[in-house]
Amino acid sequence: MAEEAVRWNALQPQEWISFAQEIQQDCYNQVNAITCQLSIQKWKDKSYKDAHLYTKEDRERWEEYVLSSYSKSFELCGANSLCNYHVSKNMLASMIKFAGRKxxxxxxxxxxxxxxxxxxxxKTNLTLMAVNDFGWMLEIGAFSNFGNKTIQFLKPIFQEIKWLFSL
Incomplete structure (x- = not known):
């Protein structure tokens, strides 16, 4: 039963390779926007169909969820075009590869x-993310319960001692 549920949910691992190769060829190895867009649309249609995202509203809700999931990374990038390109590539890949899998x-x-x-x-954000992820190992497990509130609380403290990271 579980195998059947996975089988009908978005792209399968063996399809990821085909998807990646086609997008690499059509979007990154050449500068033909039409070919790229057609390739992206082909894979979106297939993935969305497999994930049972049939209606326009379902697809829009899915894409809004994906965009909101990546919004923090875009915010961090600001005007850095290389950074935004990196985030956009990852977002597009996960939107298609994992359609319907929040x-x-x-x-x-x-x-x-x-x-x-x-x-x-x-380094400040990386340290705070590590504390939030692994705080329970250091017997400060409450950190993971507070999530972003803890990060916002500790951020000024880590800003003050950031010179420690350069040692």
Missing amino acids: NSVWEEAYITEISVNKLLNN
């Missing part, structure tokens, strides 16, 4: 946020 997109968006912080050399 947890998978959330995980991909979080990993993208980590990579954006590394790209921008934002």
Whole structure:
């Protein structure tokens, strides 16, 4: 039963390779916007159909969810075009690859946020994210319960001691 549910949900792992190769060829190896858009649309249609996103409203809700999941990374990038390109590529890939699977997109968006912080050399955010992720190992498990509120509370403290990270 579980295998059947997975089988009908978005792209299958073996299809990810075909998807990645086609997008690489049609969108990144050449500068033909029409060919790129047609390729993206083909894979979106297939993935959305497999994920049972049949109506325009379902598809719009899905794309809004994906965009909101990546909004923090876009905010961090600001006007950095390389950074925005990186986030856009990841967002498009997870939107199609994981259609209808919110947890998978959330995980991909979080990993993208980590990579954006590394790209921008934002050691304060990386440290706060690590504390939020692994605080329970240090017996400060309450951190993971507070999530972003903890990060906002601790951010000024880490800003003050950021010189420690350069040692």
